[in-house]
Amino acid sequence: MTSAPPELPFVLREDRGLTDYCTGLLGRGPHESPGLLVAVARGGELRYGCSGLADLEHRIPLGPSTRFEIGSIAKQITSRALLTALGEESALDAPVTALLPDATHLAAVTLRQLADHDASVPDYDTLLALSGRRVWDYWSQADVRRLILRQPVHTDIPWHYSNSHHLLLAEALRERTGRSLAAFARDLVFPVYGMRQSSFRAAPEELIVERARSYYRDSRSRDWRLADTSDATIGPHGLYSSLTDLVAWEHAIRSDDTSIDAELLKKSVALGRQSWVLGRTARRHRRSWLFGHGGSRFGFRSALWSDGSGTTVAVLAAREDIDADRVADDVRDLDSDPGGAVPVTVPAVRHPQRSSPSARPRDGIYWSCGDGSEWQLRTRGDRVVVTGGQGEISLRQSSEGAWIDDRPAVRLTTVGDEGDAHEGKTVEITQADGFLLTSLEYVGTGAAGTTDGPDSVVTYIQVELGTELTWRVRGARALAQTGRALHQFRQVGADCWLGGGMRVRRWNDQLIVDLPRARNIVFCRKAEGSHGRSETQQQPAV
Template sequence: MTADRPTAPGLSLLVRLPGREPALWHTGLASVEHQVPIGPDTAFNTGSVAKQITAHLVLLAARDNLIHLHQSAADLLPKLKPADVTVAELITHTSGLRDAETLLGLAGLRDLDHYTAADLRTLAYRQRERAVPAGQFLYSNTNYLLLVELLETVHRTDLADLARRQIFDPLGMHATGFQSDPRQVVPGAAAAYRPSDNGWQHTQPPAALPGPGSLFTTAGDLDRWLGHLHQQWQHDGASLPWQEALGYRTADREPYLYGPGLYAAPRPGNTAVFHYGHEHGFSAATHLTRDGLRIVSLSNNTDLASDHAAAAVLRALDQHPGQDLDELLPLAAEHARRTVQTAAVHSKDDDGWPHHEVGRFTCDQVPGALRLTRTGDTLHLWRRGTPDRLTPAGPATWAGNGYSLTLPGDTGDIEGFTLDLDRAPHLAYVRQPS
């Protein structure tokens, strides 16, 4: 079923009840400028939903004795400094390695600057120790970036070729593939958009992150993948997919666990595994229950969040189990709409006071430098050439957008600070000589 006469980017939503044929609903445009509607063959970037594919390939390599899950990852990646980080810890986000993409912003990279996997690995290999204690969950794309390098090392081929031969071709996922280069043409691919004052604006930068952020696929192909995952789950007889090979660990939100690229939600009588992805304006969600319910949601519109759509489907199925899916899916898509909030950044604060330089600060874990300035009693941290106004959050702590800055003492003569980003904590910055 398709919504009529779309005028904006949109969503592809698939639901398969246990033992039933899937219901597929799509709305919106794959290409706004060319007025191409989203259809069953439209491919979307899945973002971190791809982690379950990468993890699956690692587990297959472990089954074939090419990799040992509890061996040091540095055995295969000699540039990796924390030598005690295991392959299993990379899979379950318990390595303590900071997120390399997050560090790019601190290194001065701008939104439209091109970067490569090699650039991100360079940032990963600058880290000499874990940012959090061993076993503590820290979601980080660096883990899966390194897993890709590990796979390519033992198989002597690239991720795109490996995934095609071992997963996509055998499952008939012929519209699915990893985009190894952002210039690569992906057949049937949607473009991603966000609303602007003049209509719609493209969101994709000239970069592709292998493993966690470069998989393009369709809703139908992801349904095939979830069917294979469910079959494996049933065959193993474990409470969670691949659990005998890899134990699930406590994740960042209770009561969820994290395993091979999958969150697990223990539900009485019907455990579910799921993952969400947000990548350069695209969003994606997959949800699979032990009894075989499958939900796939793919969006190229920042105002339509795939995870919200999947959650709306689950709520509707719980509240109205007999509701017709042709009625349910459009309602779920409408519930997924969200308002994008933007904030203007100015070179002066709200009172018009000029910025006074505090100093430039560097960290040996990240290239480049950050600036601190002061307007009156307010501090500003400069990244990518623009200032973030910091809000006092404690006696020596200041809050920014997605991070906090902690001073060793008062704000009189600042010689250094600790920067804690959501996915890159405990970065020590020191003041550089004038």
Template sequence: MLPWMSRLAPLCLFALSTVAGAAPLAPPDAGIDGLMQRYDGRVPGAAVLVLKDGQPVFRRGYGLAVVEDGTPVSPATNFRLASVSKQFTAAAILLLAEDGRLSIDDPLKKWLPGLPAVADAMTLRQLLSHTSGLLDYEDLMDPADTRQVHDIDVLHLLQKENRIYFAPGSSYRYSNSGYALLALVVGKASGSDFASFLRQRIFLPLGMTATFAHQDGVDEVPDRAYGYSQIDGHWQRTDQSTTSAVLGDGGIYSSIDDLAKWDTALYDERLLRRASLQQAFSAATATPEPDVPHYGFGWRINGDALWHSGESIGFRNVIVRYPKQKLTVVVLSNRNDPEPYALALQIARRWQEPGQ
């Protein structure tokens, strides 16, 4: 048996307790339905999950996953996570480090040697913590080209540019480019492709059976929510853009029910060793952003809170974790507005003690 397989042995009974309803739902006076009014009815909706002490205390869908045919949002509805995906990309790198397949301090060009000389000093650690200085691939794309780009196309765009924003390791700049390249590194180091690695090493072992790093023509997302934007007072489907096929920075689809299983795995060693989790959750770099004083590996860090948002065309999502309080709030929505971070904080306060 490979070393990593022993840590994936029996899952906890979380999924059973969810189905059995072992934890009480929030009482009606919790006021969450009132906070979610704009998502309810025949409009693009949202799914809300609150986990407290390892149990779901609120789990509900609002509005529509598919506006055209009236399909409602449920706890099983799968949303495009956008940048919430980055925590899974980081976890994949950490798993491969545990396997001895790579080191997070490897030079990036050990794995992607075709990058120009300006990348000589870059390391995987710097990509994980957004301190590489890589150019934003979105700014390098041809606006006249309507074809979707993939992770490998991001590499090709960056190979043509022998310039960066700053010397590697000297500053912070949030970088989708870095996480797209990390997905390619996962593929090279594992001998698999990124989507298959996530499926076999993270999603299926944790029971996240409906979660995919989605690739058109390769997999089918069950219970899929489609993204919408409000244009001239009407909701119009805006589900895909030219960057929606890039997986490492934002291509995962998941539901609140599957993310509950992910959250549970972050409290023990069934997936990652304690030291790896500590690396992901520790401040790797300071940032200039007021709500994000520090960034770890795929996680924003604000005091005792670990969180990440995800914004892409037609989707706005957030996960906020308070590990010391064993409290997590997830809000997934299939609309372009509003960003739900402030909403998640309002919901979390209903389960927090005064002063927390």
């Protein structure tokens, strides 16, 4: 039996054009593949289209009441739940230790910094993957909390996006109220925002009525496989919701507290980079700012974005091959209203003291701090050619000393003051107005340097993770095995390797692993004949 959708300030109707768009994107019949649902809410009307199935085994079609795991869209609901429990927004400025006294290494971090991703707690999903855990292994909330609180926080990394931030907020709410996030949201958050078809799934055995199953393609057979998991963590994700509930949330949050998006815009412009406020973020599409979030979790993909005119676009997919943000942008463009999106032309200016525009960047291989991708910079005559991301960009030096492309749409600057030891080693690629796209760190020339010798095998351990890493080197290639996971690397510098979005640096008897959401994970070489003990060295300056 299908439950009745919540009362909405919108008239709900299917849009044939949106349904045809979904069918065309999936490329198969509506009863042959995992499904996709898209919707546009504007002017008192919620139009949706969908194609494909919510459950392949039982041939259950998608609909506006189908419940999806919405991934990181849940972060703003978690932030709002804690704010409700605290009673006033100023309470977010308390240190994390006020509610989590065992988080002693976070004494200088506030609850607001966690909610706004202005902290740098290592991402627990990244740590679990690095330690060799599989997605279908059971991860309890308590176990992951202990794992997070064992990790050091590096003060030289001021911020990065991390799922650990909102799991800690969920735990802070538990300490404050004596109730789990799932129970608190069910009774005191979802009813307020008209979300009658939403629930946090705090245990893998819990039943979720009308939920979709998520899928991925087998890399060899190309058959669909279930992407189910035994994950039991909530806060950064773990929320199942429907299209109608998400639109109800978006309508209520913008009607109730429109200042949050104004604050987001102000912060993004001031910092010149992607920013967050209470789990909500802003990004630009064409000439408009969009406010909301995207989500990705175990085969589910989602996006929920509103523009300055109040038009909301939602995307929910039960398959991993959908880029939900891109689909949302396509739907917005296809459905554009000449009087709809309100462009915001306030320029975002980078802080000039951080850049030396006249310095020529060093030729070589670079690692992206944002997504772990590999880039190459090389000099070609009077130009610098940048390869990576989505292609190749040729840059020339302008009369002001900045490196720009011919349109100009992209700018490159080196980071550090003149004479700084790091000058030329780190570069920022920004849009023409200075809004940060990515930050790249120099890692080497790409030529192999010294190695441990042919076919050398060394074992390292990471105490906080309780993980052993076997490091095998053969020429310029290396394999790292942790638990059931095997990672491949290639040498790009004398003591630096790249692979799988990771950077590995060797320093004396340590391997230092960097990932975009977890930096400076130190593995110490295991002493001969030891049982879990390691030889410790002072950590290098980074």
